[in-house]
Amino acid sequence: MRRDAMQQLYDWKSKASRKPLIIRGARQVGKTWLMKEFAVTSYKQFAYINFEDNEVMKDVFQKDFDIERVLMAIQLVTGVVVDTDTLIIFDELQEASRGLTALKYFQEKAPQYHVVAAGSLLGIAMHKNDSFPVGKVDFID
Template identity: 55%
Template structure:
């Protein structure tokens, strides 16, 4: 698939002021797929943890929010050495409010790492008392495919004049 949001992710990756990125949107819009595809094609490795299905991964954010410790645990869990050319993907972040808070510390203490978190609109906002890292994250809202993206996905892409090929 060719999602227009991929260009936004490329700009984020090369930004001098890059912060952890939250990709949010309705369920089933392709947040996880887009993040994984971006990591697969633009990074040496992807260290992905699913915070919905992995209770042990949620525990990485218990206690202090020391970024070095969190990254070591993610590396051990995924079997992926985390370097500055590894995409750290925190999938379904709404299931672990402390992980959302930890993004502040990724921004302040470890900006050299590339961190993307995915989550649904309602899920990210639903936890009362959770400290949202205002000013410490970049955000991208992913919507369902638009018509042009859909046509490309089914092999009916546009030609050089911008017209739809039929």
């Protein structure tokens, strides 16, 4: 599965009309490993945010979906200056209030950034505080 999933990530990166990508799967199946390995092999750098253990970032989407403000927060927390050869990784996205909805705004207002997110299937499917960004994200399982 990992080889096939990695190829899907390479294909996603090369798309001209790339959308934020959600990697779905049960807990402890290797989603985090896959995202980080993809980042190391395909990008100059990556900015990794785990919403499960990062209280500062957990509420970053509460105020609004101003992508420039969100990018500044990512840069402050990770120490990585985000550019178009940076993979932004949102892990445990279900823990971020309005995190799913925020992906829509990356697609609409900042499509030049490469964003990959992961969360457990149940956590994302059951998230009550978000409107699902239908048509604004891609998926791999």
